Amino acid sequence: MSWSSKRKAISITVLLAIIAIGSAVFLSVFLYKPPSCKDLKQNQNETGVDCGGVCGTLCDSEILQPIVMWTRPFKVADNVYSALAYIENPNPTISASNAHYVFKLYDQKNTVVKTIEGNTFIPVHKVFAVFEGNFISGRPTWQKTTAVEPNVSIQHGALSNDQSPRIEGTLINQSPSTIKRIETVVILYDTQENAQAVSRTFTDNVAKEETVPIIFTWPKPFVTPISKIEMITRVIP
Template sequence: MSWAAARRGQYIFGIFLVFSIPIGIAAFFLWYTPPTCFDGKINQGEVAIDRGGPCELLADSQTADATVLFARPFEVVPGVWSALAHVDNPNFEAAAYKVPYAFKLVDEDGILVAERQGTMTITPNGVTPVFEGGIRSGERRVAQAFFELLEDPVWLARKSAANHVTVRERELLTDGTVRLTATIENLTLNDITKLVVVVSLFDLEDNALAASKTVIERLAARGKEQVIFTWPRPFPREVGRFEIQPIVIPEKR
């Protein structure tokens, strides 16, 4: 090959590169689809298809089942009952939202007296209390309560936000009607809306004795609000301890 022919070859090859590289780059971006958590593939460090790794949805192998620690009915006045359950989530950084549940209240013969359904948020790494009030039983007396999750929780990668709120100035008065007061304080720079606060009271043998719930519609940033719980009748046993638990919506990791 002559020197001139070699130069022409180099020239043609250079022109080819000038046009082919931009075309190749354009084609790459035109046809390339970046991995997502909804593409039905394990392609970005997931543990299972679209679960784990950078995805919010967690794989079954990453979580353990939530367990119901107990469910108890409480007679408020004749014919009206409330019910409390404690659900334990052993997963350190996993939460589930809008999990459907059912309380079933039965008489001493195991016959269903009343049922109440709802949905709950299961917060990470600990116990989430569930309370339902105003359950009417008619003339039948409730002997036992059962609580069940109606669907398996869909676990999302979340961390607890319980430290965003604190409970102060707790006071329990048991002379005549029972009254419990506390101050709920928002430690963050953001407002918290529709904050559910559940109180669980236990006797000296640590059996659930009573419960109640309130909702703070808006707790201002760095703000405080007093909550008041009352019961119309004295408790049948002495209060040994009580827990006041604000249910703060978990954060993304």
């Protein structure tokens, strides 16, 4: 092979090599998709598919399910009922922002007479109350959180069990900033620790160090003596 032929062959080889490298770079740039928490694959350092590790959503294996301590309906007046689910979140660093629930009320024949669906949030490592009816847990999106719930203290007086029972109390915002909304649920127990009545109220825009009055009332007196009052607060995110 002559020198000119050899040089031509070398030039073609180098050109093909450059084209091959360029194609590889092109394909790498345009076809490679970096791993994410929404690619339906277990990659990165994920514990499961798109959950755990660097992903904000936790896997089911990392979650202790909420404990429903009890649920019960309460008759307020003729054909008027309220109900409450008393629940504990045992997870010390995990909350849920969109827990779906289904409230079902049954008659004496075990027939469903009322069904209400909604969504609520589950605070970190705390007992909380879902107010309305039977609670059936769905599949909320759980996420890690380092946020600390604002410090709200609550005080209440005695129950005036006359023709229209009434309890007065106060909320104190002991956090360093204004709280937009606070939910307060009250539970009244008899001497056997059985819940006899419940109610709920919301308080908006409570400034730091502000004290706000709250009032709960019922339309008629209780037949069973009330021996214990419990008030539970949640700061609505």
